[in-house]
Amino acid sequence: xxSDTLPPEPALLERLRSAVGDxxxxxxxxxxxxYESDGLTQYRHPPSAVVLPRTxxxxxxxxxxxxxxxxxxxxxxxxxxxxxxALAVRGAVVVGTSRMNRILELDPVNRRARVQAGVINAALxxxxxxxxxxxxPDPSSQSACTLGGNxxxxxxxPHCLKYGVTNRYVTGLTVVLPDGEIAELGGMGREDGGLDxxxxxxxxxxxxxxxxxxxxxxxxxxxxxxxLLAIFETPADAGRAxxxxxxxxxxxxxxxxxxxxxxxxxxxxxxxxxxxxxxxAALVVEFDGVEEGLDREIEIAAECCSAAGAREVxxxxxxxxxxxxWRGRKKAFGAMGRLAPDLLVQDATVxxxxxxxxLSRIAEIAARYELQVANVFHAGDGNLHPNLLFDRRDxxxxxxxxxxxxxxxxxCIEAGGTITGEHGVGLDKxxxxxxxxxxxxxxxxxxxxxxxxxxxxxNPGKVLPDGIGPRHQGAGRR
Amino acid sequence: xxxxxxxxxxxxxxxxLGEEGALASGQRVAAFPASPGEVGAVLRIAREEGWTxxxxxxxxxxxxxxxxxxxxxxxxxxSSRLGELVEHEPADLTFRAQAGLTVAxxxxxxxxxxxxxxxxxxxxxxxxxxxxxxxxxxxxxxxQFGRPRDxxxxxxxVDGSGxxxxxxxxxxxxxxGFDLVRLVAGSRGGLGVITxxxxxxxxxxxxxxxxxxxxxxxxxxxxxxxALASLPLPLAAVEWLxxxxxxxLDGSGPRVLVRLLGSEEAxxxxxxxxxxxxxxxxxxxxxxxxxxxxxAIAAGAAEGTAILRLHALPGEGAALLALVDQLAADxxxxxxxxxxxxxxxxxxxxxxxxxxxxxxxxxxxxxLTVVRRGAREGGTGTExxxxxxxxxxxxxxxxxxxxxxxxxxxxxxPGSWREAxxxxxxxxxxxxxxxxG
Ligand SMILES: Cc1cc2nc3c(=O)[nH]c(=O)nc-3n(C[C@H](O)[C@H](O)[C@H](O)COP(=O)(O)OP(=O)(O)OC[C@H]3O[C@@H](n4cnc5c(N)ncnc54)[C@H](O)[C@@H]3O)c2cc1C
Ligand SMILES: Cc1cc2nc3c(=O)[nH]c(=O)nc-3n(C[C@H](O)[C@H](O)[C@H](O)COP(=O)(O)OP(=O)(O)OC[C@H]3O[C@@H](n4cnc5c(N)ncnc54)[C@H](O)[C@@H]3O)c2cc1C
Numbered sequence: 001x002x003s004d005t006l007p008p009e010p011a012l013l014e015r016l017r018s019a020v021g022d023x024x025x026x027x028x029x030x031x032x033x034x035y036e037s038d039g040l041t042q043y044r045h046p047p048s049a050v051v052l053p054r055t056x057x058x059x060x061x062x063x064x065x066x067x068x069x070x071x072x073x074x075x076x077x078x079x080x081x082x083x084x085x086a087l088a089v090r091g092a093v094v095v096g097t098s099r100m101n102r103i104l105e106l107d108p109v110n111r112r113a114r115v116q117a118g119v120i121n122a123a124l125x126x127x128x129x130x131x132x133x134x135x136x137p138d139p140s141s142q143s144a145c146t147l148g149g150n151x152x153x154x155x156x157x158p159h160c161l162k163y164g165v166t167n168r169y170v171t172g173l174t175v176v177l178p179d180g181e182i183a184e185l186g187g188m189g190r191e192d193g194g195l196d197x198x199x200x201x202x203x204x205x206x207x208x209x210x211x212x213x214x215x216x217x218x219x220x221x222x223x224x225x226x227x228l229l230a231i232f233e234t235p236a237d238a239g240r241a242x243x244x245x246x247x248x249x250x251x252x253x254x255x256x257x258x259x260x261x262x263x264x265x266x267x268x269x270x271x272x273x274x275x276x277x278x279x280x281a282a283l284v285v286e287f288d289g290v291e292e293g294l295d296r297e298i299e300i301a302a303e304c305c306s307a308a309g310a311r312e313v314x315x316x317x318x319x320x321x322x323x324x325x326w327r328g329r330k331k332a333f334g335a336m337g338r339l340a341p342d343l344l345v346q347d348a349t350v351x352x353x354x355x356x357x358x359l360s361r362i363a364e365i366a367a368r369y370e371l372q373v374a375n376v377f378h379a380g381d382g383n384l385h386p387n388l389l390f391d392r393r394d395x396x397x398x399x400x401x402x403x404x405x406x407x408x409x410x411x412c413i414e415a416g417g418t419i420t421g422e423h424g425v426g427l428d429k430x431x432x433x434x435x436x437x438x439x440x441x442x443x444x445x446x447x448x449x450x451x452x453x454x455x456x457x458x459n460p461g462k463v464l465p466d467g468i469g470p471r472h473q474g475a476g477r478r
Numbered sequence: 479x480x481x482x483x484x485x486x487x488x489x490x491x492x493x494x495l496g497e498e499g500a501l502a503s504g505q506r507v508a509a510f511p512a513s514p515g516e517v518g519a520v521l522r523i524a525r526e527e528g529w530t531x532x533x534x535x536x537x538x539x540x541x542x543x544x545x546x547x548x549x550x551x552x553x554x555x556x557s558s559r560l561g562e563l564v565e566h567e568p569a570d571l572t573f574r575a576q577a578g579l580t581v582a583x584x585x586x587x588x589x590x591x592x593x594x595x596x597x598x599x600x601x602x603x604x605x606x607x608x609x610x611x612x613x614x615x616x617x618x619x620x621x622q623f624g625r626p627r628d629x630x631x632x633x634x635x636v637d638g639s640g641x642x643x644x645x646x647x648x649x650x651x652x653x654x655g656f657d658l659v660r661l662v663a664g665s666r667g668g669l670g671v672i673t674x675x676x677x678x679x680x681x682x683x684x685x686x687x688x689x690x691x692x693x694x695x696x697x698x699x700x701x702x703x704x705a706l707a708s709l710p711l712p713l714a715a716v717e718w719l720x721x722x723x724x725x726x727l728d729g730s731g732p733r734v735l736v737r738l739l740g741s742e743e744a745x746x747x748x749x750x751x752x753x754x755x756x757x758x759x760x761x762x763x764x765x766x767x768x769x770x771x772x773x774a775i776a777a778g779a780a781e782g783t784a785i786l787r788l789h790a791l792p793g794e795g796a797a798l799l800a801l802v803d804q805l806a807a808d809x810x811x812x813x814x815x816x817x818x819x820x821x822x823x824x825x826x827x828x829x830x831x832x833x834x835x836x837x838x839x840x841x842x843x844x845x846l847t848v849v850r851r852g853a854r855e856g857g858t859g860t861e862x863x864x865x866x867x868x869x870x871x872x873x874x875x876x877x878x879x880x881x882x883x884x885x886x887x888x889x890x891x892p893g894s895w896r897e898a899x900x901x902x903x904x905x906x907x908x909x910x911x912x913x914x915g
Contacts, residue, residue, distance in 0.1 A: 109708075109792075109793040110791045110792050110793045110817075111792075112791075132710050153653065154653050154657065156651055160651070164624070164628060165651065167627075167628075167657070167660060168624055168628050177873055181873045182873075183871060183873040183874055183877070184871065184874075185874070188791060188817075189789065189790050189791035189792075189794065189817055189843070189844075190789070190843075190845065191789045191845045191847065192845075192870060192874070193847060194870060194874065194878055195661060195664070195665055195668070195669075195877075195878060195881060195893075196614070196627065196660050196661060196663060196664045196665075197874065197877060199627060199657060199660030199661065199663065199664075200656065200657055200658070200660050200661040202657065202660070203653050203656065203657040203660075204656055204657070205656075207656075208656075220709075220710035220711070220712070221710065222712075223710060223711075243569060246569070246571065246681075247569065248681075249592065249681030249682065249683075249684065250681070251680065251681070289712055289740065289744055290711060290712070290740075290744050290747045290748055290751075291747060292743040292744050292746060292747025292748075293740065293741040293742070293743030293744035293747065294744075296741065296743055297741065349649040349650070349651045349652060350649065351567065351570040351572070351648065351649060352569070352570055352571075353567070353569045353570050378651070381649075381650050381651045382649055382650070382651075383651045416647075416648055416649070417647070417649050418647050418649055418652045418654045419654050420652075420653050420654050421649070421651035421652060421653065422651055422653060423653070424653050425653070425654060425655060429654075433654065433655060436647070436654045436655075437654070437655055438643075438644065440641045440642070440643055441643050441644065441645065441655075441658075442655075444637075444641075444643055444658065444884065444885070445655050445656045445658065447884035448656055448658065448661070448881065448884060449656065450880070450884075451877060451880035451881045451883075451884055452877065454880075463655060463656065464655075470884070472883065472884065472887065
């Protein structure tokens with residue numbers, strides 16, 4: 001066990017058990033193993049213990065007990081995060097939301113839902129569908145990830161091009177602050193004239209407290225959908241098609257690109273979607289809304305693809321066809337697993353017009369480090385996922401992956417972009433933060449963190465680089 | 479407490495900003511910095527002198543500048559010399575501009591490129607980008623496009639200690655660190671002076687139409703409007719209006735407006751569905767005329783002596799209408815999908831009326847904010863309260879105290895002093911405000 005894993009003393013365990021019941025606390029190493037990493041598996045670190053509350057009140061009691069014991073802790077949803085955010089370092093205890101999975105309220109009149117933080121993203125949309133409503137943000141991990149994790153990461157998804165990301169839809173939060181106090185933030189129909197605490201909590205990567213309950217806005221399910229798949233010789237051509245489509249004044253619901261390495265991986269897997277394996281890139285374009293006008297929009301998009309050099313354009317004839325066109329995109333991550341023992345899922349955003357240029361630079365960087373890169377990305381948003389394939393048992397490969405990642409980040413920043421578009425900073429990207437934030441901004445972020453968590457015990461060791469602290473030492477403390 | 483030495487402060491400001499860069503008005507001073515660096519220097523002087531500060535954009539929150547907020551702080555920091563459109567990248571659908579640029583001037587520039595900022599804040603032609611972001615207000619288009627925070631990608635803030643913080647970026651997806659951009663949006667000057675903003679843009683839609691249906695009874699209009707708003711259509715705006723509104727919205731009385739944006743086919747399709755429910759509209763405007771209607775709503779709302787804002791769940795708007803029944807409102811507008819009702823009244827309501835409305839609102843879970851207080855019988859219009867908050871729970875109040883301290887350790891910005899001035903509505907406990915004794 002790692003040196004800073006620290007089993008709680010018996011008295012603390014006893015108090016935790018009395019807060020959530022005996023079956024809600026465990027410390028046996030076998031069971032802790034499940035919690036030693038998230039979706040970014042090169043970071044591993046078992047927690048000191050796991051506690052699973054069932055309600056906001058229980059969650060409040062757990063955090064209060066941990067606070068009184070001076071014990072750091074970290075909230076955890078489904079563990080699909082891709083930045084090491086849910087790892088329990090520095091002796092932290094995991095507070096998981098897997099038993100907080102109830103949809104508390106569905107209010108179709110006000111297009112609103114209230115859920116416990118452990119509700120799975122796709123389960124919410126499934127529950128809203130009978131009312132003709134959906135929860136719009138749709139991360140590719142939506143069948144597993146939780147709303148709590150989505151809130152913490154401000155997650156996006158393929159359809160966020162048109163609909164916007166998580167922070168657009170979270171209207172209220174019941175949060176447990178790091179001292180165990182329960183606070184209501186925001187709420188649809190309520191106004192307190194104060195700061196947008198909901199807005200700043202979303203995207204706080206579990207560092208400001210643990211969300212217990214989440215209120216979200218729902219939107220009407222689109223009445224019609226049209227999808228096309230275009231095949232290109234190079235990702236740069238696909239990127240140019242994206243620019244043309246946007247220049248025509250269209251607003252697609254989704255614009256997704258997968259490159260040749262990814263296509264080959266998908267086609268060789270059980271998820272084979274019938275994409276041509278000699279293609280340089282595939283672009284999925286989707287429009288949604290009222291039925292009228294969709295055919296015309298998809299026609300224009302097809303023209304744009306052809307003009308950018310597409311060698312083939314397929315339009316989905318029906319829903320089954322449409323699912324087929326999407327399959328290659330949706331199963332991309334799953335399929336990549338078979339290309340190499342390990343996959344570093346990268347995430348960065350650049351201004352959309354810089355895509356072709358940045359993609360060739362990334363290819364050049366990967367070639368220089370003799371690494372294979374597989375790109376899958378939300379092209380409409382300029383949100384790249386240049387995934388690096390490697391074997392973590394080989395220290396030299398690990399070193400090259402590390403160096404190449406740094407150069408890719410630098411290249412995206414130089415193009416006017418940023419180091420993460422949706423996966424968050426977590427453990428993984430702390431070192432890059434000074435590349436995008438001035439030291440004054442970093443210190444201010446530390447100050448805002450200290451306003452929520454003056455004790456620094458809530459998800460320690462994440463987001464901010466070591467050595468960055470608030471400028472008013474102890475200012476937040478009462 | 480009045481500032482002790484306005485002359486000295488004026489002198490210091492003029493040395494920094496030039497003769498034209500600062501003005502005195504009685505015991506108060508207005509400063510007109512022209513760069514983030516100058517804003518920082520102005521704020522550092524204010525802090526040294528123990529002067530309270532109010533950032534100012536177009537001043538639309540204060541009527542013509544002679545009603546409440548105007549006289550409340552010792553120093554007004556105006557954004558009027560920060561009016562440049564710094565960068566517009568049409569292909570990326572983003573722009574960067576200084577905070578003092580008006581939304582109206584910006585839209586004129588963008589339209590030349592076939593693009594627009596899809597926000598229509600109330601207040602008319604003088605509303606600035608910085609003022610809109612700082613107050614977080616949104617007009618009818620919020621139904622489809624949300625509030626300024628939802629379109630904002632980056633912001634430059636000069637905080638209360640004069641630090642220049644460049645927050646966010648110019649890409650539409652960005653989660654590099656904590657989301658301080660969202661914290662600044664809606665902070666009403668409480669965290670610092672906004673000097674620059676970056677927004678995402680949209681292509682101008684192929685078709686833009688506004689349809690209106692008139693009614694005899696406000697409640698009937700509300701019910702029909704809600705029926706339309708509840709259709710599963712991507713409506714850009716659904717607004718209930720009552721009273722006299724300026725051209726091209728002629729006539730008076732209750733009515734429902736729906737704005738449709740999209741391709742010609744999509745707009746025609748949505749219109750067919752709407753007509754199936756509500757019958758043919760009494761009037762329809764297309765293209766530039768439709769945009770004029772939106773501008774008339776934004777500007778018309780700004781003309782009241784007093785402006786009240788009420789807020790409830792969208793489905794409970796009827797309760798808000800009942801609440802304002804007792805006012806002789808000139809104009810009222812309710813976002814049928816957002817649940818915000820804005821009322822302009824002339825003359826300003828009596829304190830007792832406001833108090834009873836507030837109590838009534840509280841009982842039904844609604845909130846009432848006085849946006850503009852206006853002059854009352856026997857009053858000057860310069861006394862508070864301008865706004866009123868329902869009060870924070872203890873942990874939320876504590877969060878505000880700590881956050882305000884982080885950005886404004888000297889307690890010079892409105893988040894700190896507002897309460898001391900009005901007796902309510904500030905974020906920070908009275909007594910802490912200001913350093914001058
Ligand atoms: C195959 C795959 C595809 C993916 N696709 C996308 C995508 O398209 N878009 C995208 O944005 N992301 C994507 N992700 C990343 C990931 O799914 C998201 O970040 C997701 O929101 C994490 O949710 P989770 O419940 O798994 O959180 P976890 O991994 O358990 O935790 C993530 C972070 O959230 C915090 N947290 C969890 N619950 C709470 C809570 N209740 N309160 C406060 N903090 C909390 C944790 O402390 C941690 O810092 C993908 C991941 C995988 C594996
Ligand atoms: C009909 C009507 C309804 C309104 N409804 C609301 C409402 O619901 N809620 C609300 O808050 N306001 C409301 N307002 C006022 C609103 O703030 C303004 O109309 C407008 O959005 C502000 O633009 P402005 O440039 O005129 O800013 P100003 O009126 O000059 O300032 C508005 C606020 O923003 C701050 N501010 C301005 N510029 C900056 C800057 N550069 N940096 C930091 N802070 C700055 C000011 O200190 C002030 O608190 C309403 C106004 C009208 C006319």
